[in-house]
Amino acid sequence: MTVSTSPIETGDAAVVFDGVSKRFAASGQSAAFTALNDVSLTVGRGSITGVIGRSGAGKSTLIRLVNGLEKPTAGKVLVDGVDVGALDEAALRELRRSVGMIFQHFNLLSSRTVFGNVALPLEIAGMDRRAIDERVRPLLDLVGLADKHGRYPAELSGGQKQRIGIARALATEPKLLLSDEATSALDPETTQSVLELLKRINAELGLTVLLITHEMEVVKAVTSDVAVIDKGEIVERGHTFDVFTHPKHETTRALLSGLPGSKLPEAVARDIRPAAAAGDRVVVRLTFFGAAAERPLISRLIQSIGAEVNIIAGTIDEIGSKPYGSLVVAYGADPETSGKADRFFAENGLTVEVLGYVA
Structure with missing residues (x-):
């Protein structure tokens, strides 16, 4: 197909x-x-x-x-x-x-x-x-x-x-x-x-x-x-x-969100909102595969944006013998931090989906 x-x-x-x-x-x-x-x-x-x-x-x-x-x-x-x-x-x-x-x-x-x-x-x-x-x-x-x-x-x-x-x-x-x-x-x-x-x-x-x-x-x-x-x-x-x-x-995307490591914890899902307020953190789902699945992505992300990153959920698995990973993380929603994160994701070939914002 x-x-x-x-x-x-x-x-x-x-x-x-x-x-x-x-x-x-x-x-x-x-x-x-x-x-x-x-x-x-x-x-x-x-x-x-x-x-x-x-x-x-x-x-x-x-x-x-x-x-x-x-x-x-x-x-x-x-x-x-x-x-x-x-x-x-x-x-x-x-x-x-x-x-x-x-x-x-x-x-x-x-x-x-x-x-x-x-x-x-x-x-x-x-x-x-x-x-x-x-x-x-x-x-x-x-x-x-x-x-x-x-x-x-x-x-x-x-x-x-x-x-x-x-x-x-x-x-x-x-x-x-x-x-x-x-x-x-x-x-x-x-x-x-x-x-x-x-x-x-x-x-x-x-x-x-x-x-x-x-x-x-x-x-x-x-x-x-x-x-x-x-x-x-x-x-x-x-x-x-x-x-x-x-x-x-x-x-x-909705069907995939129910997979282990992709589903938001209830406490986060309950408080997440579609628009950011001052001081909020953005919650994103990262999808990575191939060689990217074997890299220390989070430690590199922290170094690139110079800010804390919270890991909310995640899993590493295989689809047809190919490594595949899904990670839900949160970091500062301010323009400077978000801009640095976006550049890091693009440079590392990661698929990114913004899920919402939390206090």
């Missing part, structure tokens, strides 16, 4: 949204509304692409268009060059065999064992028992549940249930895996293990993954590309590292 808004390229694309809109008519007590508006987006073959947005932004509608659970009101959704909205039921069933899906709430059958849940789509497809066994057992090995093949969902943890869901989604040997908020019901440690599994599947099987989420941590941990959706429109898209380090849209 690129940040460009020019006509999309469909060359080596697994999924293409081409000017897609989806409008729902009024129903019962629900008013008519537009869930998606003129969305154009390309998901590269073999990539892990994330679509992130708040609740109600249109994420779930977007992903349901890919496997034909919804049809677009306008535009086209192409999967491997095939217009999903134009398929009849028989062709749609065939396409769905090449598109696996994992869900937030697992959607497992409580009356079936681990093996039986993974085998279900193969049984529906009419595969014989021996072929099913040969397909399912390697998948249970892949997701680390070979020793649990005879257990039932009620006996397993949330992370184990999601691994069953992933194995089941892979049973039909799909080319594309859709993930609908697959980690939002899991604790952080379990989420990390599931994301590591998705990365491994992507690397070993060459599987394209389209992942929707409201969690920036998930996007940071696993995706190569990301699109930000807000009120049914794609407001920003690009390589994950570029979007994280140079966010252009206010929605993206």
